[in-house]
Amino acid sequence: MSEHNHNHILEKVRNELPTDELICDLADLYKVFGDTTRMKILFALLESEMCVCAIAELLSMNQSAISHQLKVLKNANLVGNRREGKTIYYFLADDHVKTIIAQGFEHLIEE
């Protein structure tokens, strides 16, 4: 245990930290963006709504994998879906996806 006295800073920072719950929620949200498959799905939906099997074909992955990931995206309220007969179309839920991705982009290009 260190006797280093950073108590001033600690107190200051501690008061400004969000609650554990909020931090968890935020981390959980970003976790959703932190997977290649889901990121590809989001990019695809950025262009057009798509049904599950079209996404699967696009990414050359099996239908089950895509379904599982769409569920994750839906739980995070990043996508919505609508039924049309047998097929279910998925689409981006709101514009945050676009802005969040754009922000990441900007960070990357600055190296």
Next chain:
Amino acid sequence: MSEHNHNHILEKVRNELPTDELICDLADLYKVFGDTTRMKILFALLESEMCVCAIAELLSMNQSAISHQLKVLKNANLVGNRREGKTIYYFLADDHVKTIIAQGFEHLIEE
């Protein structure tokens, strides 16, 4: 394999998809935000630069865990550090951290 014909959409979307490499880089960036410990560290640094042991004390975690996570943050160019004698201070590398977190926030509060 489905005989459903979504070939029009597939072609359209395929042409707009970023390269696998870019998508991977983006996912890797968000992965870094997708962990509670790292998120807490980022929030702390948002207030003030801090040395490793101060962060460890703040989060009640051992020094090694914090060091490992700081390395992850540094590899993603999200934090930088400077040495002052024995102690090493970490700080946010740029303003993207702030804007990326803010964007996630906005999504959360909209439920």
Next chain:
DNA sequence: ATAACATATGAACAGATATTCATATGAATG
């Protein structure tokens, strides 16, 4: 030089996560 302190690193382990396979649900159609 040696001791003490701050941080970094590597190996090991436990817990989380993505994909696959098999199967279930649910809608349309003959």
Next chain:
DNA sequence: CATTCATATGAATATCTGTTCATATGTTAT
């Protein structure tokens, strides 16, 4: 109502990830 098609779901598995422990590096002071 039985079959087919589109999607969803649960269990199993293999991989990845975060933390811990032990130890190494590097700096300061005696």
